[in-house]
Amino acid sequence: MPETKTLGSLSRRGFLKGTAAAAAGLAVSGLALPQAVQAATGQELCTLLDLSRCIGCEACVDGCRDAWQATVPDPVANIPQPFPERVPIEDWSRRKDVQDRLTPYNFLYVEHLEVPHKGQEQELHIPRRCMHCVNAPCTNLCPFGACQTESNGVTHIDQDVCLGGAKCKTVCPWHIPQRQSGVGIYLNLMPQMAGNGVMFKCHRCLPLLEKGQQPRCIEVCPQKVQSIGPRDGQLKKAEALARQMAVKDGAPEDKWGDYVYGLKENGGTGTIYVAPMPFSEINAAIMKDHQEKAKEERAAAAQAGLKPEQAGLLGNLGRPPMGRVANSMENAEKLTLALMIAPVAGLAAGLGKFLAKVGKLTQKPVAPASKQEGGRS
Ligand code: SF4
Ligand code: SF4
Ligand code: SF4
Numbered sequence: 001m002p003e004t005k006t007l008g009s010l011s012r013r014g015f016l017k018g019t020a021a022a023a024a025g026l027a028v029s030g031l032a033l034p035q036a037v038q039a040a041t042g043q044e045l046c047t048l049l050d051l052s053r054c055i056g057c058e059a060c061v062d063g064c065r066d067a068w069q070a071t072v073p074d075p076v077a078n079i080p081q082p083f084p085e086r087v088p089i090e091d092w093s094r095r096k097d098v099q100d101r102l103t104p105y106n107f108l109y110v111e112h113l114e115v116p117h118k119g120q121e122q123e124l125h126i127p128r129r130c131m132h133c134v135n136a137p138c139t140n141l142c143p144f145g146a147c148q149t150e151s152n153g154v155t156h157i158d159q160d161v162c163l164g165g166a167k168c169k170t171v172c173p174w175h176i177p178q179r180q181s182g183v184g185i186y187l188n189l190m191p192q193m194a195g196n197g198v199m200f201k202c203h204r205c206l207p208l209l210e211k212g213q214q215p216r217c218i219e220v221c222p223q224k225v226q227s228i229g230p231r232d233g234q235l236k237k238a239e240a241l242a243r244q245m246a247v248k249d250g251a252p253e254d255k256w257g258d259y260v261y262g263l264k265e266n267g268g269t270g271t272i273y274v275a276p277m278p279f280s281e282i283n284a285a286i287m288k289d290h291q292e293k294a295k296e297e298r299a300a301a302a303q304a305g306l307k308p309e310q311a312g313l314l315g316n317l318g319r320p321p322m323g324r325v326a327n328s329m330e331n332a333e334k335l336t337l338a339l340m341i342a343p344v345a346g347l348a349a350g351l352g353k354f355l356a357k358v359g360k361l362t363q364k365p366v367a368p369a370s371k372q373e374g375g376r377s
Contacts, residue, residue: 044134044153044270045209046234049127050241051275053223056112056125060217060225061099064108064129064202067216069096072105072200075182082181082196089181090197101318102128104180104200108217111319115285117277124275124282127217127225128320129202130155130176131262132270135329138168138177146199147177153231153270156203160185163195173266173328174320177201204270231270238263238272245276267327283322290316 079089092098096105111126132155139149146162149155157168157177163186169177177199186195205215213219218226227234242256251258258278262269275282294315301311 042151044151044231045204045228046153046231046270046272047132047204047215047218047226047228048234048238048241049226049271049273051124051126051225051273052245054110054125054127054225055223056110056123057222058099058110059220059222060127061106061108061110063216063220065099065106067205068107068203069105072180073183075180075197076187079182080187087196090179091181092178093180093182101314101316102176102178102201102320103318104178104198106318107200107202109318111286111289113282113285113289115277115281117281122277124277124285126273126282126322129217130204130271131174131265132202132204133266134268134270135266135327137171137173137266137328140329141171142168150206152209154204154206154209156206157199157201159198159200162198163189164197164199165195166199168199171328173325175318176320178318234272235263238274241274245274249276249278251278261322265325267329273322279322279324286321290319290321 074093075091079091081089090104092103092105095103099106099109101109108127108129111128113124113126114121115124116122132153134153136147136149136155138147138157139155142162143165144161144163146158147155147168148158162184164179164181164184166177166179169175169179178201179197179199181197184195184198186197189195205213205217208215215228218228227237229237238260239256242260243253245259246256247253249259255278257263258280259275261273261275261279261282262271273279294313297311297313297315298308301308301313304311
């Protein structure tokens with residue numbers, strides 16, 4: 001059984017405890033992993049997605065939701081307002097049906113696109129979830145060690161340890177983990193002062209993998225879009241496929257790197273996409289689509305007479321783009337320092353504002369009672 005690279009057995013137990021019931025239910029129906037993958041227990045695994053095969057049916061999304069949504073708890077009735085007040089409460093528990101983006105209750109979504117390519121609009125569907133980075137900043141920079149990377153390459157978040165501070169989301173180049181407020185250990189600590197819930201994301205069906213079974217989204221796909229196997233072999237397959245795609249698209253074979261995503265991103269990931277057109281064009285289509293959807297959402301809110309802060313606008317939350325991503329851990333020292341400084345700087349700024357406000361209040365003449373009505377207490 002693979003060991004974690006960070007907290008070890010304590011955190012592993014927490015994660016496995018949280019998902020054990022669901023995994024037991026799935027074990028009966030789960031397809032076995034290919035022999036090569038079984039033999040690779042403890043080896044770094046990698047998934048390869050051939051986007052030319054995806055028809056956008058979302059069976060993978062449904063399979064993931066059926067398997068894991070019930071493992072994400074419902075929040076307490078009165079979610080504590082974090083301090084300072086500008087820190088938002090994020091409650092997705094009444095929007096569990098949302099599946100057009102990543103949410104705490106939706107670890108996988110499919111981006112449906114029309115990509116302009118060679119003078120035509122080409123349909124493309126892209127399943128999106130955690131990339132399971134090789135040197136994952138979420139694991140390296142989580143201040144509480146709640147985010148972990150197994151030796152089989154799976155990154156996951158321990159629900160029993162996470163305080164929902166969202167550092168993993170901040171440092172993730174794709175901002176993958178999503179927060180559910182009002183759940184988790186912070187409720188037993190200082191709910192208004194420390195923490196804001198728990199972060200959730202794809203854990204690559206770790207409890208199933210450890211039983212020698214396929215991740216659910218791979219098992220249920222009718223098109224066999226994804227495959228999973230030892231990383232070295234998957235990288236070779238990805239390169240061979242990308243070379244074919246480049247040639248088929250009329251590009252020089254040595255441009256195959258344009259047709260692959262995840263190989264070098266963030267220093268290398270455990271999720272490699274290969275597509276029939278260059279990813280620069282795909283990302284341009286994603287950005288355009290996201291802008292248009294956000295614009296439509298704002299227009300609908302305005303038409304309903306709602307101000308943006310009342311409308312609960314989602315924008316592009318939980319919809320990662322696919323631009324080229326440099327290795328964020330190359331600048332880990334700077335990043336760590338920035339993350340350490342940010343809360344202190346924020347606290348200092350907040351304290352400064354607080355003292356200034358107190359100073360003003362103590363100097364201010366008391367207004368007549370009628371003028372105080374409706375003011376903030
Ligand atoms: S990956 Fe498979 S299951 Fe998911 S949308 Fe594509 S074809 Fe459907
Ligand atoms: S994609 Fe983001 S959340 Fe997933 S392993 Fe990489 S840094 Fe962590
Ligand atoms: S690997 Fe498992 S947890 Fe991750 S998206 Fe697929 S079904 Fe969901």
